[in-house]
Amino acid sequence: MDFDSMHRYRTRMARVVATIAADPMAQHSLEALAAIAAFSPFHFHRLYRSLTGETIMDTLRHQRLALAALKLASQEGSVTEIALACGYESPQAFTRAFRQFSGQSPSAFRHKIFLMTQPSRLVDVMQPPPRPLNVPLVEQGALKLLGLRHEGPTSTIAHTHRRLHQLLGKRTEPVRYGICFGDPDQGTSFRYFAAVLRQAPDPLEGVLEPLDVPAGSYACHTVMGPYTQINASIAALYSTWLPYSSYEPDDRPLIECYRNQPHQVPQEALHTDLLIPVRPLR
Secondary structure: OOHHHHHHHHHHHHHHHHHHHHOOOOOOOHHHHHHHHOOOOOOHHHHHHHHHOOOHHHHHHHHHHHHHHHHHHOOOOOHHHHHHHOOOOOHHHHHHHHHHHHOOOHHHHHHHHHHHHHHHHOOOOOOOOOOOOOOOEEEEOOEEEEEEEOOOOHHHHHHHHHHHHHHHOOOOOOOEEEEEEOOHHHHHHOEEEEEEEOOOOOOOEOOEEEEEEOOEEEEEEEEEOOHHHHHHHHHHHHHHHHHHOOEEEOOOOEEEEEOOOOOOOOHHHOEEEEEEEEEEOO
16 A cells, blocks of 8 residues: 555645635635645545545535634624624524534533633732632553544644544544644644554554653543534633643643544533643742
């Protein structure tokens, strides 16, 4: 198998996903997207579906709902205004689609994110600090993993996890991982991998990249519900827990532990542990 060829295919498709994510409300024609990937338009959609695990329309719908989630979280207008801005003809149609996407209504999602991030808005140097989140520390052993490197914007990380699921085939993994090096806002220095534990021997050696994550202490926060909560949860940990915790980030990657999968349980039952590497404050 020519893995360099596969990487080139994925890189070309990542350009398409990045184009859609950059402007999900644009009218993206099949011919224009095929040209971005430099594939024949006659075969492009079949290739796209096989490499990403979804259709172009699925990607457009997911990206528009992700845009809606961002607008809801940042309190940009009413639910009706956001529904219309994201291409839905009525708030009812938007609510149905958003509930299927996130496991909750737009109003419930907005309220939950507001409560999660509100303490950081109340910080004032003249006032006592907010009560910190109750985040336990855990000792995580060294992890020997195989990872699929993410290509494209962070809003399309779900594509990389779907591709990993395809590569695994019938292989079952009790836990899957997201390994995050750096900050997404850092640009090219940011790296993200969808990963699984490495077997010995492992048939995916050569297909996926080996990753060795050292053992250490981690702050562990559990997210129950849709993956759209993860970024807000990480932001809340860094803003409302870490500064008051007597700990500082250590030089290890952040780990997302996916305890179950969307094809196994409904959105509201998804279980994700977020592990932030820490050491005692110097």
